[in-house]
Amino acid sequence: MPTPLMIGLAGLGTVGGGMLKLLDTNRALIERRAGRPIRVVAVSARDRHRARDVDLSPYQWTDDAAALAARDDLGAVVELIGGADGPALVIARETLGRGTPLITANKAMLAHHGMELAALAEARGAALKYEAAVAGGVPVIKALREGAAANRVARVQGILNGTCNYILSAMESEGVSFDRALAAAQGRGFAEADPSFDVDGTDAAHKLAILAALAFGTRLDFGAVRIEGIRRVTAADISEAAALGYRVRLVGQAEAGPVGLFQRVAPCLVPLGHPLAHATGATNAVAVEGSHLGRLLLQGAGAGEGPTASAVVADLIDVARGEAGPAFAMPSDQLAVLAAADAGARRGRAYLRFTVADRPGVLAEITAATRDAGVSIASLIQRGAGPDGAVTLVMVTHAGEERCVADALRRLAGSAGLLKEPMLMRILGE
Amino acid sequence: MPTPLMIGLAGLGTVGGGMLKLLDTNRALIERRAGRPIRVVAVSARDRHRARDVDLSPYQWTDDAAALAARDDLGAVVELIGGADGPALVIARETLGRGTPLITANKAMLAHHGMELAALAEARGAALKYEAAVAGGVPVIKALREGAAANRVARVQGILNGTCNYILSAMESEGVSFDRALAAAQGRGFAEADPSFDVDGTDAAHKLAILAALAFGTRLDFGAVRIEGIRRVTAADISEAAALGYRVRLVGQAEAGPVGLFQRVAPCLVPLGHPLAHATGATNAVAVEGSHLGRLLLQGAGAGEGPTASAVVADLIDVARGEAGPAFAMPSDQLAVLAAADAGARRGRAYLRFTVADRPGVLAEITAATRDAGVSIASLIQRGAGPDGAVTLVMVTHAGEERCVADALRRLAGSAGLLKEPMLMRILGE
Numbered sequence: 001m002p003t004p005l006m007i008g009l010a011g012l013g014t015v016g017g018g019m020l021k022l023l024d025t026n027r028a029l030i031e032r033r034a035g036r037p038i039r040v041v042a043v044s045a046r047d048r049h050r051a052r053d054v055d056l057s058p059y060q061w062t063d064d065a066a067a068l069a070a071r072d073d074l075g076a077v078v079e080l081i082g083g084a085d086g087p088a089l090v091i092a093r094e095t096l097g098r099g100t101p102l103i104t105a106n107k108a109m110l111a112h113h114g115m116e117l118a119a120l121a122e123a124r125g126a127a128l129k130y131e132a133a134v135a136g137g138v139p140v141i142k143a144l145r146e147g148a149a150a151n152r153v154a155r156v157q158g159i160l161n162g163t164c165n166y167i168l169s170a171m172e173s174e175g176v177s178f179d180r181a182l183a184a185a186q187g188r189g190f191a192e193a194d195p196s197f198d199v200d201g202t203d204a205a206h207k208l209a210i211l212a213a214l215a216f217g218t219r220l221d222f223g224a225v226r227i228e229g230i231r232r233v234t235a236a237d238i239s240e241a242a243a244l245g246y247r248v249r250l251v252g253q254a255e256a257g258p259v260g261l262f263q264r265v266a267p268c269l270v271p272l273g274h275p276l277a278h279a280t281g282a283t284n285a286v287a288v289e290g291s292h293l294g295r296l297l298l299q300g301a302g303a304g305e306g307p308t309a310s311a312v313v314a315d316l317i318d319v320a321r322g323e324a325g326p327a328f329a330m331p332s333d334q335l336a337v338l339a340a341a342d343a344g345a346r347r348g349r350a351y352l353r354f355t356v357a358d359r360p361g362v363l364a365e366i367t368a369a370t371r372d373a374g375v376s377i378a379s380l381i382q383r384g385a386g387p388d389g390a391v392t393l394v395m396v397t398h399a400g401e402e403r404c405v406a407d408a409l410r411r412l413a414g415s416a417g418l419l420k421e422p423m424l425m426r427i428l429g430e
Numbered sequence: 431m432p433t434p435l436m437i438g439l440a441g442l443g444t445v446g447g448g449m450l451k452l453l454d455t456n457r458a459l460i461e462r463r464a465g466r467p468i469r470v471v472a473v474s475a476r477d478r479h480r481a482r483d484v485d486l487s488p489y490q491w492t493d494d495a496a497a498l499a500a501r502d503d504l505g506a507v508v509e510l511i512g513g514a515d516g517p518a519l520v521i522a523r524e525t526l527g528r529g530t531p532l533i534t535a536n537k538a539m540l541a542h543h544g545m546e547l548a549a550l551a552e553a554r555g556a557a558l559k560y561e562a563a564v565a566g567g568v569p570v571i572k573a574l575r576e577g578a579a580a581n582r583v584a585r586v587q588g589i590l591n592g593t594c595n596y597i598l599s600a601m602e603s604e605g606v607s608f609d610r611a612l613a614a615a616q617g618r619g620f621a622e623a624d625p626s627f628d629v630d631g632t633d634a635a636h637k638l639a640i641l642a643a644l645a646f647g648t649r650l651d652f653g654a655v656r657i658e659g660i661r662r663v664t665a666a667d668i669s670e671a672a673a674l675g676y677r678v679r680l681v682g683q684a685e686a687g688p689v690g691l692f693q694r695v696a697p698c699l700v701p702l703g704h705p706l707a708h709a710t711g712a713t714n715a716v717a718v719e720g721s722h723l724g725r726l727l728l729q730g731a732g733a734g735e736g737p738t739a740s741a742v743v744a745d746l747i748d749v750a751r752g753e754a755g756p757a758f759a760m761p762s763d764q765l766a767v768l769a770a771a772d773a774g775a776r777r778g779r780a781y782l783r784f785t786v787a788d789r790p791g792v793l794a795e796i797t798a799a800t801r802d803a804g805v806s807i808a809s810l811i812q813r814g815a816g817p818d819g820a821v822t823l824v825m826v827t828h829a830g831e832e833r834c835v836a837d838a839l840r841r842l843a844g845s846a847g848l849l850k851e852p853m854l855m856r857i858l859g860e
């Protein structure tokens with residue numbers, strides 16, 4: 001009988017409970033694939049007495065998660081507490097510092113402290129694994145770290161936040177406002193009571209920074225991610241985009257090249273010929289452009305008890321099988337340091353929506369500003385004034401440098417003709 | 431300086447040459463990810479003097495591929511000769527028999543001899559890796575073997591042959607016949623001069639049998655795959671399907687359940703809401719339904735020099751990193767033996783196309799046969815007679831057992847009213 005992998009689990013929320021259930025439900029299969037039993041020895045959570053749909057009696061309870069990590073009978077610690085700092089980080093440092101493998105779903109912690117933790121893991125010869133941190137059940141970390149390992153990756157694009165995708169999909173299919181779609185998402189458990197972390201793009205940005213480091217072999221640089229959320233997307237934006245043959249998606253996009261590392265999370269217009277256009281509802285999807293493999297798409301459930309637990313246990317199986325390579329596919333001191341690339345030099349098409357007063361001269365003012373900024377207009381749609389007297393003007397540009405569009409908007413800032421701040425979304429290529 | 435992984439390469443066709451070029455182009459990146467240099471020591475191919483776009487002078491030439499496999503200075507042998515038997519199998523047995531890791535792209539050999547080779551690899555403690563054998567650059571083997579390892583998989587569906595998908599996509603976008611689309615595919619290098627292996631479904635069936643074994647933890651059983659090719663799909667089938675909201679795709683589908691193992695490759699109608707509907711051209715795509723991860727889609731380039739070489743080198747990097755688990759994710763003697771499931775009991779909707787004589791009574795004969803067989807008709811379209819006097823009748827059934835449709839077709843066999851053999855395609859659920 002092979003030696004079991006003894007594990008400690010810190011965090012008994014949805015994913016922690018899901019992991020215990022999954023290990024139980026698929027025990028025989030998991031043991032065959034892991035080559036040995038995986039046994040949860042000890043668990044820890046904030047509140048021992050909270051009602052949970054999983055029986056904790058088989059496990060030793062530890063009130064102090066750090067004490068759990070300090071046990072010397074564990075072959076791995078699973079951290080599912082969450083949060084960039086606080087107890088999660090204490091446990092991660094303690095676990096890896098002792099040379100014990102750490103499995104975590106904590107994208108915030110990795111985005112902020114991933115380089116420190118990876119270096120610590122390497123120094124102590126312990127695995128640091130985090131498949132569940134990005135895109136839930138979709139094995140995108142493994143695909144980038146190992147599947148695409150022979151490739152120089154030029155670009156990663158992803159729908160990385162299920163809440164935002166659910167809201168944008170609902171706005172599209174039901175023609176409702178952001179606020180109504182958000183309320184519906186909250187009602188169905190797809191959005192938190194305070195949705196800021198999701199809808200403002202922070203969560204997607206954490207994940208993008210992780211993917212970029214792995215894909216490009218560069219140091220993780222969360223601080224350099226430009227972030228725009230989806231609160232300003234209107235039902236009208238979505239229907240105008242649809243009429244033009246696009247879907248609006250919150251896309252995390254990262255590119256590495258001679259000008260540096262570009263990372264941005266922002267609502268974008270995705271053409272129907274692009275694989276990300278077909279991820280609807282709470283689905284996540286990641287498209288990777290490799291030097292040799294071409295464009296690879298991975299798509300699936302990005303959150304939820306089952307999918308996330310599936311990813312955590314995949315990592316456990318890898319650890320049980322002795323897989324212990326560097327967290328970011330190469331020793332962290334070999335990761336390249338790239339400067340943040342200037343977005344202004346990027347070329348692409350853009351969607352602009354202006355809400356303007358219904359009076360002469362406003363259109364001339366806008367078109368003069370775009371002309372003077374060197375923006376070339378591909379199409380322009382003006383809708384008749386609504387009941388509030390406001391006129392919507394939707395403009396799609398030809399491909400050009402982003403700095404030109406930014407310049408045009410700067411020229412129009414403060415114009416009395418603009419009733420609202422203009423909305424700018426970039427259009428993805430096919 | 432870590433010890434290099436010394437490799438021997440048998441087969442210098444497109445993929446073999448591509449592998450040498452990729453190792454050269456991305457050498458620094460690959461070494462960082464592999465943790466050590468990967469050095470090709472010796473190569474072998476049928477014809478030393480064939481013109482190749484890669485310089486072979488750095489490598490020792492061996493005329494006899496089996497002698498290459500018998501070298502004792504190799505850390506891995508890469509077999510890219512192809513063919514289920516013959517030299518490829520000789521090399522595979524020699525390599526694994528000596529305990530040397532084997533990397534192969536040879537789906538035919540794995541489909542026919544995978545269980546023998548996996549057992550040999552385990553007995554000798556050598557890795558047997560074959561990412562390039564299925565879906566080219568798409569890391570579907572790794573996703574099933576490791577990414578989805580915690581899941582009981584219920585179903586795998588895949589577009590596994592790029593040639594067929596290219597032909598069906600061209601028939602759809604250009605409205606041309608199978609023969610014309612095939613000729614165009616041959617002209618553009620997407621189909622072989624003798625296309626039987628692809629268009630008759632054998633190649634997809636090899637890949638499906640491999641995926642099924644890996645996904646379900648069952649013994650590989652290529653002989654039990656039911657195979658229908660795409661030669662009988664007409665431009666009319668594709669336009670009728672499109673009018674009904676479907677795309678015609680050659681789908682490999684495998685299911686494991688209490689009734690056994692079901693494996694079939696056949697042209698199917700795929701609804702636009704199904705992720706496989708959006709794989710066009712030579713793209714491959716695989717959808718996996720796991721007990722916990724839900725539905726996972728992987729999509730990308732299924733063939734070609736770059737993508738296939740990318741998969742071969744990913745395996746080399748795994749071997750260099752010491753990854754050496756069982757070929758089918760668990761010891762081969764633990765793979766379950768499932769009987770072939772009876773297709774007749776499967777439930778689903780079907781598309782039927784009849785080409786009939788334009789005379790009274792034929793429609794009554796067909797509808798009587800379907801009624802007597804217990805087939806419930808959801809829709810029926812009769813197109814006016816063409817210049818040849820033949821009438822096309824397209825029928826879509828409600829969900830029912832496949833045996834009923836088979837029974838209806840049996841009742842109609844030999845009918846003088848039918849001018850051609852009826853066309854039957856199953857309709858995938860969303």
